[in-house]
Amino acid sequence: xxxxxxxxxxxxxxxxxxxxxxxxxxxxxxxxxxxxxxxxxxxxxxxxxxxxxxxxxxxxxxxxxxxxxxxxxxxxxxxxxxxxxxxxxxxxxxxxxxxxxxxxxxxxxxxxxxxxxxxxxxxxxxxxxxxxxxxxxxxxxxxxxxxxxxxxxxxxxxxxxxxxxxxxxxxxxxxxxxxxxxxxxxxxxxxxxxxxxxxxxxxxxx
Amino acid sequence: xxxxxxxxxxxxxxxxxxxxxxxxxxxxxxxxxxxxxxxxxxxxxxxxxxxxxxxxxxxxxxxxxxxxxxxxxxxxxxxxxxxxxxxxxxxxxxxxxxxxxxxxxxxxxxxxxxxxxxxxxxxxxxxxxxxxxxxxxxxxxxxxxxxxxxxxxxxxxxxxxxx
Numbered sequence: 001x002x003x004x005x006x007x008x009x010x011x012x013x014x015x016x017x018x019x020x021x022x023x024x025x026x027x028x029x030x031x032x033x034x035x036x037x038x039x040x041x042x043x044x045x046x047x048x049x050x051x052x053x054x055x056x057x058x059x060x061x062x063x064x065x066x067x068x069x070x071x072x073x074x075x076x077x078x079x080x081x082x083x084x085x086x087x088x089x090x091x092x093x094x095x096x097x098x099x100x101x102x103x104x105x106x107x108x109x110x111x112x113x114x115x116x117x118x119x120x121x122x123x124x125x126x127x128x129x130x131x132x133x134x135x136x137x138x139x140x141x142x143x144x145x146x147x148x149x150x151x152x153x154x155x156x157x158x159x160x161x162x163x164x165x166x167x168x169x170x171x172x173x174x175x176x177x178x179x180x181x182x183x184x185x186x187x188x189x190x191x192x193x194x195x196x197x198x199x200x201x202x203x204x205x206x
Numbered sequence: 207x208x209x210x211x212x213x214x215x216x217x218x219x220x221x222x223x224x225x226x227x228x229x230x231x232x233x234x235x236x237x238x239x240x241x242x243x244x245x246x247x248x249x250x251x252x253x254x255x256x257x258x259x260x261x262x263x264x265x266x267x268x269x270x271x272x273x274x275x276x277x278x279x280x281x282x283x284x285x286x287x288x289x290x291x292x293x294x295x296x297x298x299x300x301x302x303x304x305x306x307x308x309x310x311x312x313x314x315x316x317x318x319x320x321x322x323x324x325x326x327x328x329x330x331x332x333x334x335x336x337x338x339x340x341x342x343x344x345x346x347x348x349x350x351x352x353x354x355x356x357x358x359x360x361x362x363x364x365x366x367x368x369x
Contacts, residue, residue, distance in 0.1 A: 141302035144298060
């Protein structure tokens with residue numbers, strides 16, 4: 001029986017957030033390896049949003065972001081988007097190239113590529129956590145990077161991606177390192193059956 | 207998104223945000239001061255998508271006549287209407303995320319064709335490129351402004367002014 005995404009219980013939402021937390025744990029380990037410094041990733045918020053409202057319901061829809069997009073296929077498919085505010089993306093580039101904060105002034109090809117790799121890794125950590133928890137199969141496409149407003153990126157995905165359902169999981173993520181904090185906003189625009197498949201396998205289809 | 211909105215309220219501003227391949231269709235009757243906007247997502251209502259009855263604004267071929275009809279209902283006259291469009295970019299070149307080819311260009315062509323079919327021509331357009339846009343239409347004046355990512359809003363055209 002299909003889950004009513006508009007009416008998820010707190011328990012169901014918590015289950016999804018827990019998957020996010022586990023994924024964040026995996027991601028923090030990988031990111032710490034990459035950066036050579038301790039990173040803590042927290043998931044302060046998770047919610048389910050109607051795809052039709054996504055582009056306008058997010059906070060700061062008109063801010064410029066570097067978005068990393070991946071097509072997820074398998075038993076619970078969709079499109080995942082990891083979006084970093086442009087300023088945070090520049091700071092991330094500084095960290096990755098071991099330069100003082102404020103060095104990177106604009107998002108060029110190199111910066112896009114670096115943020116793309118980080119986004120790819122973080123998304124991979126979430127998908128791994130999801131696969132471990134649910135025993136569902138997932139495949140990830142190579143990442144695509146877009147620098148635009150969050151509203152444009154999300155609306156573009158919801159219009160042009162095939163087979164998307166009506167709901168998306170949105171999670172705010174915060175990265176805490178010695179040199180400061182970054183925020184990334186993660187979206188999982190789910191295919192029509194994905195949410196039901198996930199909650200069913202978590203034993204929470206209610 | 208994809209809804210049609212009209213206004214006769216002087217202080218109203220209609221806007222469409224996050225126009226990637228989508229088209230923000232603006233129509234204005236300078237005499238009756240009726241403003242209308244549709245956020246068009248796809249070229250044709252036949253393409254297998256659902257919702258053309260409930261959301262005519264979603265498809266170019268249904269959005270144009272639907273917007274016209276709603277504006278006429280509150281006193282706009284077709285002969286006086288002036289039209290501007292913005293959007294139609296290719297934000298994601300064809301990729302695994304976005305496999306639909308050249309959707310931005312196809313949306314722009316479909317909207318132009320639909321506008322022609324109701325006997326009108328575009329007064330102004332700002333389409334193409336690879337960056338998203340936001341378009342804003344002021345109900346009081348018919349001023350159309352377009353903003354691109356990282357940029358300031360720029361006036362495209364004032365649909366309220368005489369040619």
